Amino acid sequence: MAEIMKNLTEYHDLTLLLEEAAYNGNKRQIRWPGYQFFGYFCSYWPEELLLAVGLEPLRILPPGTNSTPALLPTYCCSLARNSLHSAIKKDLDDLKGVGFAHTCDTMQCLESIWSTEYQQKVLSLVPPVHLKAPGAKDYYKEEMKSLLHHLSEITGKNPASVELDQALELTNHIRKLTKELDQLRAYLPSQLTADLLRAGQVMPREKYARVLGNALPILEELGEKQSTKPLILVSGAVLETNSLFEMIENLGGRVAADDTCTGYRHYAEPAEPQLLKDPLEFIIHRYMEMPPCPCRHLQLNERIDYLEGLADKRKVAGAVLVIRKFCEPHAWDSVPIAKRLKDKGIKTLVLELEGSAVGGQERTRLQAFLESLMGNS
Secondary structure, eight states, X not given: OHHHHHHGGGOHHHHHHHHHHHHTTTTHHHHSTTOOEEXXXXXXXXXXXXXXXXXXXXXXXOXXXXXXXXXXXXXXXXXXXXXXXXXXXXXXXXXXXXXXXXXXXXXXXXXHHHHHHSOSOEEEEOOOSBTTSTTHHHHHHHHHHHHHHHHHHHHTOOOOHHHHHHHXXXXXXXXXXXXXXXXXXXXXXXXXXXHHHHHTTTSOHHHHHHHHHHHHHHHHHHSOSOOOSOEEXXXXXXXXSSHHHHXXXXXXXXXXXXXXXXXXXXXXXXSXXXXXXXXXXXXXXXXXXXXXXXXXXSSTTHHHHHHHHHHHHHTOSEEEEEEETTOHHHHHHHHHHHHXXXXXXXXXXXEEESSSOOOHHHHHXXXXXXXXXXTOO
């Protein structure tokens, strides 16, 4: 594994992607001059609409400073608090706007603060909570139409079907490339795969598609032919760094399945893709059918069934359910998921993190968990 990481510096495309992941978009004005970025927080925010009006999507991933701005109570997650701190420091002033897709109470509170305290354009998208409810698709389409209208006002560009088709072609191409990357997980260092996926959320998408396409053959060549490490499923919300993945790797495990907001779930294609003539309906279909997070529902046990199936498919020995401190949706979600996986014989660790970085206490718990998988406990 160390040899793989050492050899990466020999390849320009891989180096570029790892640099982008390390910067998390914070050097965008220097590295990508001439691009107009629009910030967003949630994987349910439709990147296609931003691309269609000439904007570049940027997932807001603040530095892990553990700030506590006075405008937010201390019992909000560090992602919200640190993002607001970045706004207060004017680190996000260059963005053409910031988009919120209604998820949890904390993010809705953050949206209200952002829209009243800062001069940036703040746009809101409210996807259906129950994605299969009667009328959900029609409602979702009206929300998308309204969002597209407001985005058009920002750039003065009213996209026709051709621009939406081009945006769809690009995002679908990226999803196919990331699917290839995800299938290489068991043979690549866990932190490497996490970085490469996160890079695609903080850099211009056309550049990402080209560079990742060039890098995939190199990754196939460098990847281990086989691995004896216990395979792990990781599920959770946003992880701004690869800290957790790196620690799992260093302790002898390998993340073979990633169900995090900043991981493969962000890119996952529908289980049953449809050919639809209307590009807007195609976009809606994709977001309605993507693997749901705890803030969205398809059917009662759809998310639990999905994770169980993913664990089966990747033949994982254990699962780590990550909860950001004060993240109620993922905390509630972890109870039935942990029970289902344990009933299936998959050892499961529920791990709470203050931020995305893993410290000494988490290391101790992860080490004990991995040793139990390797039969050393």
